[in-house]
Amino acid sequence: xxxxxxxxxxxxxxxxxxxxxxxxxxxxxxxxxxxxxxxxxxxxxxxxxxxxxxxxxxxxxxxxxxxxxxxxxxxxxxxxxxxxxxxxxxxxxxxxxxxxxxxxxxxxxxxxxxxxxxxxxxxxxxxxxxxxxxxxxxxxxxxxxxxxxxxxxxxxxxxxxxxxxxxxxxxxxxxxxxxxxxxxxxxxxxxxxxxxxxxxxxxxxxxxxxxxxxxxxxxxxxxxxxxxxxxxxxxxxxxxxxxxxxxxxx
Amino acid sequence: xxxxxxxxxxxxxxxxxxxxxxxxxxxxxxxxxxxxxxxxxxxxxxxxxxxxxxxxxxxxxxxxxxxxxxxxxxxxxxxxxxxxxxxxxxxxxxxxxxxxxxxxxxxxxxxxxxxxxxxxxxxxxxxxxxxxxxxxxxxxxxxxxxxxxxxxxxxxxxxxxxxxxxxxxxxxxxxxxxxxxxxxxxxxxxxxxxxxxxxxxxxxxxxxxxxxxxxxxxxxxxxxxxxxxxxxxxxxxxxxxxxxxxxxxxxxxxxxxxxxxxxxxxxxxxxxxxxxxxxxxxxxxxxxxxxxxxxxxxxxxxxxxxxxxxxxxxxxxxxxxxxxxxxxxxxxxxxxxxxxxxxxxxxxxxxxxxxxxxxxxxxxxxxxxxxxxxxxxxxxxxxxxxxxxxxxxxxxxxxxxxxxxxxxxxxxxxxxxxxxxxxxxxxxxxxxxxxxxxxxxxxxxxxxxxxxxxxxxxxxxxxxxxxxxxxxxxxxxxxxxxxxx
Numbered sequence: 027x028x029x030x031x032x033x034x035x036x037x038x039x040x041x042x043x044x045x046x047x048x049x050x051x052x053x054x055x056x057x058x059x060x061x062x063x064x065x066x067x068x069x070x071x072x073x074x075x076x077x078x079x080x081x082x083x084x085x086x087x088x089x090x091x092x093x094x095x096x097x098x099x100x101x102x103x104x105x106x107x108x109x110x111x112x113x114x115x116x117x118x119x120x121x122x123x124x125x126x127x128x129x130x131x132x133x134x135x136x137x138x139x140x141x142x143x144x145x146x147x148x149x150x151x152x153x154x155x156x157x158x159x160x161x162x163x164x165x166x167x168x169x170x171x172x173x174x175x176x177x178x179x180x181x182x183x184x185x186x187x188x189x190x191x192x193x194x195x196x197x198x199x200x201x202x203x204x205x206x207x208x209x210x211x212x213x214x215x216x217x218x219x220x221x222x223x224x225x226x227x228x229x230x231x232x233x234x235x236x237x238x239x240x241x242x243x244x245x246x247x248x249x250x251x252x253x254x255x256x257x258x259x260x261x262x263x264x265x266x267x268x269x270x271x272x273x274x275x276x
Numbered sequence: 277x278x279x280x281x282x283x284x285x286x287x288x289x290x291x292x293x294x295x296x297x298x299x300x301x302x303x304x305x306x307x308x309x310x311x312x313x314x315x316x317x318x319x320x321x322x323x324x325x326x327x328x329x330x331x332x333x334x335x336x337x338x339x340x341x342x343x344x345x346x347x348x349x350x351x352x353x354x355x356x357x358x359x360x361x362x363x364x365x366x367x368x369x370x371x372x373x374x375x376x377x378x379x380x381x382x383x384x385x386x387x388x389x390x391x392x393x394x395x396x397x398x399x400x401x402x403x404x405x406x407x408x409x410x411x412x413x414x415x416x417x418x419x420x421x422x423x424x425x426x427x428x429x430x431x432x433x434x435x436x437x438x439x440x441x442x443x444x445x446x447x448x449x450x451x452x453x454x455x456x457x458x459x460x461x462x463x464x465x466x467x468x469x470x471x472x473x474x475x476x477x478x479x480x481x482x483x484x485x486x487x488x489x490x491x492x493x494x495x496x497x498x499x500x501x502x503x504x505x506x507x508x509x510x511x512x513x514x515x516x517x518x519x520x521x522x523x524x525x526x527x528x529x530x531x532x533x534x535x536x537x538x539x540x541x542x543x544x545x546x547x548x549x550x551x552x553x554x555x556x557x558x559x560x561x562x563x564x565x566x567x568x569x570x571x572x573x574x575x576x577x578x579x580x581x582x583x584x585x586x587x588x589x590x591x592x593x594x595x596x597x598x599x600x601x602x603x604x605x606x607x608x609x610x611x612x613x614x615x616x617x618x619x620x621x622x623x624x625x626x627x628x629x630x631x632x633x634x635x636x637x638x639x640x641x642x643x644x645x646x647x648x649x650x651x652x653x654x655x656x657x658x659x660x661x662x663x664x665x666x667x668x669x670x671x672x673x674x675x676x677x678x679x680x681x682x683x684x685x686x687x688x689x690x691x692x693x694x695x696x697x698x699x700x701x702x703x704x705x706x707x708x709x710x711x712x713x714x715x716x717x718x719x720x721x722x723x724x725x726x727x728x729x730x731x732x733x734x735x736x737x738x739x740x741x742x743x744x745x746x747x748x749x750x751x752x753x754x755x756x757x758x759x760x761x
Contacts, residue, residue: 074716077708098715108716114709118731127727128717135718167731168713184717 027052027223028093028192033084034248035072042068044248045084050192053220057239057259058227058250061267065248066227067111070196074108075101089191102128103135105191109181109198116168121180124168125150125187132188153186157213175206182213193217194225199233211236231263244270310367316340319467322367326436331447339456339466346460352593352622353651353683359565364530366468366501425483430514431476432487435503438474445476449507453536453573453599461532461567461593465501469534472503477512477543486741488517502533508543508578515546517744529554529564531589537572537580541602544579545572548740549596550748553588555755560618560647563590570594576602576631583739585748586613586623587755595653597626600634600662607636610736612748614729614755615648615680624654624685629665629695640671641733644680645756651683658695665695673703674732676725676756704732726753 028050035043042065050056060066072079073086075098086093093101116124129149130140141149147164154163157179169177178198185193195214199207214224214237226237234242234256242258243250244267252258252270262270310321319340323333348359425432431442438446456466477483508514518535531553539545547570556563566589572580582596598607609625627636636656644650650673658665673682688697706728714724729752730737737745 076712078712097720098712099718099720102716102718110713110716114707114713116710116713116728116731117704118734119727120731123727123731124714124717124719127719127723128714131718131720131723188717 027089029087030073031085033069033072033086034082035068036080036082037068037078041082042079042248043072046245046248046250048243048250050223050225052191052223054241055218055224055226055237055239057234057237057242058225058245059229059242059259059262060245062229064245066245067196069245070108070194070225070227073101073194074098074106099131100135102188102190103132105189107185107188107190107193109178109185109193109195111197111200113169113172113177113181115170115172117170119168120165121168122147122150122164125184128184129187150187154183156186156216157182158209159183174201175203175209178202178206178210179213182210182217186213186217189217190222192223192225194227195237196227197229198226199228199230207233208236231259234259246270246274310365312365313362314340314364314366314468318366322468322470325367326439328436328439329443332439332450335450335456336467336469339463340468342457343460343463343467346463349460352653353649353685354591354593354620354622355649356565356591359530361464367470425485428481428484429478430481430483431474433474435469435472435474435505438505442474442476445507446474446505449505449536449538451536453538453571454534454569459569462534462569465503465532465534465569469501469503472505472533474504475506475514475516477508477514479509480511481509482512483514486515486517488519500529500531500533502531504533504535506535506537506545506547506572508537508539508545510541510543512540512543513545515548515741517548517550517741519550519552519744519747530567531564532567533569535568535570535596537570539572539574539578539580539605541576542578543575544581546581546583546741547572547596548744549582549584549586550740550744550751551584551586551588551592552751552755554590555588555619556590556617558617560590563619564588565591566594567591568594570596571599571626572597572607573599573601574605574607574631574634577604578602579606579608581608581610581739582625583610583736584612584623585733585736585740585751586611586621587751589621590619592619592621592623594623595625597628598636599628599630600636600665601630602634603631604633605631606634609636609638609640609654610739611640612643612733612736612752613640613650613652614643614752615645615650616755617646617648619646619648621649622651622653624652626655627657627667629656629658629662629667632662633664634662635665636667638667638669638671639735640669641736642671642673642682643676643729643732643752643756644673644682645676647677647679649681649683651685653685653687655687655689656697657688658690658692658697660691662692663694665692665697667695667697669697669699671699671701672732673701674729675703675705722753722757725756729753729756 030046030048033043033046046069058066072081081094089104091104126146133140159179172180198210239256242254242256244252251274319336323336454462456463475487506516537545553564553566574580580598586592596609600607607627613621613623615621625638638654640652642650642652652671656667671684675682682703684701686699690697711721711724730749737748740748
């Protein structure tokens with residue numbers, strides 16, 4: 027589904043990603059861990075097409091397409107979803123209008139008719155229950171005045187609405203208390219099938235207690251320096267990142 | 277329904293990406309233009325062509341004499357090029373001799389023009405319950421549903437017809453709210469006004485349909501000097517819509533309109549405008565100069581509500597105002613003003629509190645893009661006797677580029693200690709993070725800007741009548757094409 031080869035990216039003149047390799051297949055859950063500043067969020071931003079970053083090398087294939095040549099909206103239409111670490115507030119734009127625009131743009135891309143208002147609202151009602159958001163959600167402005175937990179639940183709600191092939195969860199656990207974490211992780215698990223894949227970017231093992239990864243990668247100084255199974259996450263939790271640094275001879 | 281909406285949306289984008297200004301075409305109909313220039317003889321000629329009574333000619337001549345003594349005002353935050361008032365033709369009328377009695381009598385070219393503009397003069401209008409007084413250049417071409425309205429005693433006709441058929445009403449109210457001495461452009465309009473609309477709602481009548489007028493500049497090199505007079509008698513109600521588009525031109529076009537509204541005891545008037553005159557091209561060439569005087573007077577417990585969506589014109593100079601003369605009267609002003617490229621807007625309102633317990637609300641939303649300049653200018657005045665007056669003002673600015681300007685000039689003049697005057701102001705910018713967030717959810721940048729801008733302007737848009745709101749939303753989107761990115 028996703029092949030990342032030797033991906034390099036800059037912000038300004040500073041190189042952040044220094045040759046990332048990653049392969050994700052349908053049905054898989056990959057965790058990307060690593061210390062602060064290792065490039066985890068940059069990787070998710072670059073895959074989603076954030077124009078703040080400049081790709082300087084490498085290639086990315088997503089479902090047979092050259093991902094890097096697609097606009098951010100077309101990456102979304104092709105089935106790539108990014109759950110933001112810090113979801114932005116958009117005052118004045120109600121969630122219902124926002125989501126309706128998003129869903130109908132996706133349908134348009136796929137040559138489908140826009141959803142009727144009734145169908146849309148019904149689907150919205152179904153999906154918000156996955157992350158236990160109440161019905162006031164529809165009339166509220168996008169992320170405006172949402173608590174930290176609500177913002178993250180709202181991200182997973184949007185994921186449920188757009189039904190992506192690949193979801194990248196960027197530090198979805200940051201700023202969540204344990205109850206919110208359970209709701210968010212529960213939502214992600216409910217949406218998991220053998221056809222879609224998830225990349226979980228996180229600092230801590232904690233989230234992985236709820237979302238069980240098939241593979242764990244350690245991103246350090248812009249490269250994936252170690253990959254393994256779920257046991258790698260536990261080892262990291264126990265020994266910290268210094269252990270990796272030592273292995274790398276630092 | 278949903279499908280239509282979406283299709284419409286795409287059509288708009290297509291139109292915009294393939295053409296500079298959608299409404300930029302000129303209808304080929306014979307136009308009766310009098311020579312350029314302005315003097316007493318020209319004014320006599322205009323009056324004579326219209327077959328006006330002596331008192332109206334006198335009114336025009338007095339206004340002209342006064343106008344000649346006035347300098348062009350320079351106080352607005354506008355860079356106004358020199359206007360040669362002698363290089364303008366002050367009268368243009370489609371050559372149809374007498375007003376048509378039915379659609380068949382209307383010049384087919386005119387009908388085509390309205391079709392192109394998407395103005396549904398025929399059945400669709402009827403279904404929407406809207407009566408239209410269509411103004412092509414300066415003379416009314418056709419008036420709809422007048423008979424239906426007449427049953428209720430509602431008068432809705434062209435200004436010229438009103439002068440002939442209801443001279444007493446016109447004589448009584450003409451200039452009663454906006455005198456010809458009011459300002460430079462008001463004096464000019466009073467001297468040369470061509471045509472416009474007249475509305476009278478009798479006592480206790482609630483006008484059952486939205487009254488609407490579409491204005492359109494058509495003859496090249498002619499200015500347009502519309503005059504609208506609305507009188508809502510005691511305990512009546514009317515909602516009036518004004519919308520305009522203009523064809524593309526190279527030379528600048530002057531537009532100096534007057535709207536006067538009289539709201540008698542316990543009556544209510546809602547006046548909504550969508551203004552989309554040609555704004556000039558991307559380099560700031562051409563475009564309409566729009567100098568408008570709009571004012572209403574509210575008697576006891578009366579209410580006047582102005583709602584405007586201003587997206588057009590190279591220069592906008594416009595301050596729809598309320599004189600709250602009667603006790604317990606209410607004035608409202610809701611405005612969205614969009615400027616892009618080299619457009620300049622200096623717009624706002626005046627709320628003059630004279631009666632006791634008068635209340636006013638001002639909500640102004642400025643949206644600036646490109647290299648444009650967008651100013652809010654407002655005055656809240658509370659007279660010594662206006663006990664218990666209240667005003668709430670909110671003016672917000674949204675910036676879409678680094679080169680545009682947003683300015684706020686709120687004047688407050690309170691002469692009564694019991695008055696409560698509140699003012700809130702914000703300035704914000706659409707940021708790249710918001711755009712990227714939308715992009716990531718599959719919403720392209722242009723759509724995202726439209727979504728955000730419409731969200732920002734929602735408070736005002738919600739005040740527009742339904743059928744206008746849709747048009748206005750489209751306009752916001754179209755006006756801001758390519759302004760972020």
